[in-house]
Amino acid sequence: MGCGTSQEECVSPRPASLLEKRDSFGRVTVPAGKRRLDLNEQRLEKLPVCLATDKVLALNLSDNLLRELPSGMGSNNWVSLQELLLMNNHLTTVPGVLPKLPELTTLSLAGNRFESVESFKILKGCNKLTRLSIANCHMASIPAGILDNNILQELNLSRNAGFFTVCKSRSVWEC
Secondary structure (H helix, E strand, O other): OOOOOOHHHHOOOOOOOOOOEEOOOOOEEOOOOOOEEEOOOOOOOOOOOOEEOOOOOEEEOOOOOOOOOOHHHHOHHHOOOOEEEOOOOOOOOOOOOHHHOOOOOEEEOOOOOOOOHHHHHHHHHOOOOOEEEOOOOOOOOOOOOHHHOOOOOEEEOOOOOOOOOOEOOOOOOOO
16 A cells, blocks of 8 residues: 555644645655654554655654564655654564664664664664664663774663663763
């Protein structure tokens, strides 16, 4: 089913004040001047497929019911995305689409229960990632190589089992 073929796929989960416009295909578009899209606490089980987001710099999907991100996030619709907040969802692996977001600099996966630290290897493909939070993810070990990333400036590993707070640096994201 494509965009515009199912009204259910394109229904905005937020009040009309944030997502009030649709393009000629019925896709929800971000109003002019909106560079941050806040879809937190919407009980989303999947990302609405009809978001036209090529101008969005920051996307907050925290406190939803997401288990994965759609592979379509790696398309041209997300080329400008710099900040992605996925705190407190139902993720069990690091989304494989992350390396396809070429401008991603800030990522929070805090509060998810990852089954294995092995899935963090995918982050090696995030060439501009400078801020990462994987706090409170119930991990017993630090993902291999995560501290070797020379681009990463801030790393929050607090509130994980098996080790004390480890921060590569301190700043806005306090551990």
